[in-house]
Amino acid sequence: MQPVLGVLLTLAVALGSGHRSPLNDFQRLRATELLAVPVDPPPLLPEQGSSEQCAQRCAASPACRFLPSPRNGLEENYCRNPDRDKRGPWCYTVDPNIRHQSCGIKKCEDAVCMTCNGEEYRGTVDRTESGTECQRWDLQHPHKHPYHPDKYPDKGLDDNYCRNPDSSERPWCYTTDPGREREYCRIRLCTEKRLRPLNVTTGCFRGKGEGYRGRVNVTVSGIPCQRWDAQTPHRHHFTPEKYPCNDLQENYCRNPDGSEAPWCFTARPTIRVAFCFHIRRCPDELGAQECYHGHGERYHGHVSKTRKGITCQPWAAQAPHVPQISPVTHPEAHLEENYCRNPDNDSHGPWCYTMDPRTPFDYCAIKPCSGSTVPSILENADTVTFEQCGRRDERLQQKGRIVGGQPGNSPWTVSIRNRAGMHFCGGSLVKEQWVISTRQCFSSCDADLAGYEVQLGTLFKDPGPGDPNQQTIPITRIVCGPSESQLVMLKLARPAALNRRVALICLPPERYVVPAGTICEIAGWGETRGTADGSVLNVARLPVLAHNECNAALRGRLKESELCTAPLRAGVGACEGDYGGPLACLTADCWVLEGVIIPSRVCARTDQPALFIRVSLYVDWIHKVMKMG
Structure with missing residues (x-):
């Protein structure tokens, strides 16, 4: 039998009232199409006739109803489901007595339902709960978004199917409606709510700790955690009901x-989220048999994963990152395979x-060897010189009346704003296109x-127009620092224009x-508690406290990565909205970013030192982040 190439459906014939046309029985089928009949009709349709007669003959012909096409996958005699039969894939049989039959292929549970919050869902639902068609993930119209399939190859961002690339409550998509950016999709939970293969641990954590099931319930600052099923003091959507596989207990x-x-x-x-105290990484991830001396310049081991559990890229590869350091540029560095090294x-x-x-890039899951010496810490900067940074027009410094601060001139301090244009954190401009802030200002x-x-x-x-x-300037990227640092770097969409009101702050010498x-400055637009004008940038001065004195005041809890200033009787210090801003100190006639403001339990304490990240x-x-872009 010759394959049918098309169906001639002439719609010129008017139908009598009260009669149902066979054309009405044709349903819109995905990836199928009706093609025009050639001038010479094929043998299957020898008769000419009305449009109704044509439709009757076509309805009885499987070759006519489902034409093979590159788009619908109807190749050879393979089982398919072109009409979305609820019984699954089927085919026409070669038995004259059995026209078509289900192939009995077992349903893939994960393709039609979701477990947990649907991060592993790979089904073909492509409409939202309201029935709106989804936008393709590889398109930026009508809605611009960051979730391109090339950037997130493991998220299954195929076509316009509903997915959950950002660990939301359940699968969603951007819609084709310009007035609705994104909506959730209606996908049922699988009958058995199976846990994801998370390699569950209790006393330590692997990877990023998604499988941690221990009972630590205080932050790195010793603050108790809020219950997951509570909405005070912070409202959130991470409830046990919405995330059944994440064990959000107590x-x-x-x-x-x-x-x-x-x-x-x-x-x-005053502090929304924070990492938790003293949860160690599991020994098998730290490379229990691996360690390095000094900075690890001579480490030639075989660890090939970062401290976050990410696999390393081979040094000779050019994707997903084009390396500036390779076996060609550093032949003496033993850059073999994708093993961790320290060539710079x-x-x-x-x-x-x-x-x-x-x-x-990231640092690797390798610990220093016992007895490995830490490089000596630079005690003074008398011989240090800085490039064009850390200078300001002192004529702009106002004397008037952060808590206990006064309106001031800090041209490297920036205001970080959310989608509503509201200020919520501070930062410091260290390069025309880079800002440093703190991890605690962001959800992840x-x-x-x-x-x-x-x-x-x-x-x-809130300046006027x-x-x-x-x-x-829009923010295009966030880069989190080493886990103990609490630093983040924000890349801007374009370089800032430097002038007497906008300047770069210098970075300090290493360690x-x-x-x-030393009298240093903090600056920000945060809460003033009535001690200053909260509508302007406030600057306050604080003296640096010796490391051993600060450690004694904090009963031995001070970390090497922290810097502190002495408390003042007048109650001067940072508060909510100032976090991420600078602690700037004058060194060699230039202002240097020595610390980054981090949240504290009480604003401007008079009885305890204030803590900062030691930059x-x-x-x-x-x-390295700025160099790699």
């Missing part, structure tokens, strides 16, 4: 959103380029910052320790 630390490590909402209204003498130890397109290292921006060059928290000095008693420990990492 107020135990968990990682339901793929963050860097287990975390929790805190019981303090990074002070944080062996590292590698990663296979995650979002993470250019994979946070979607579309619509977020920084504001520079203005004294006012006519402010000639204001610059507003430099600010001398005790000098992470200068290598900062330069």
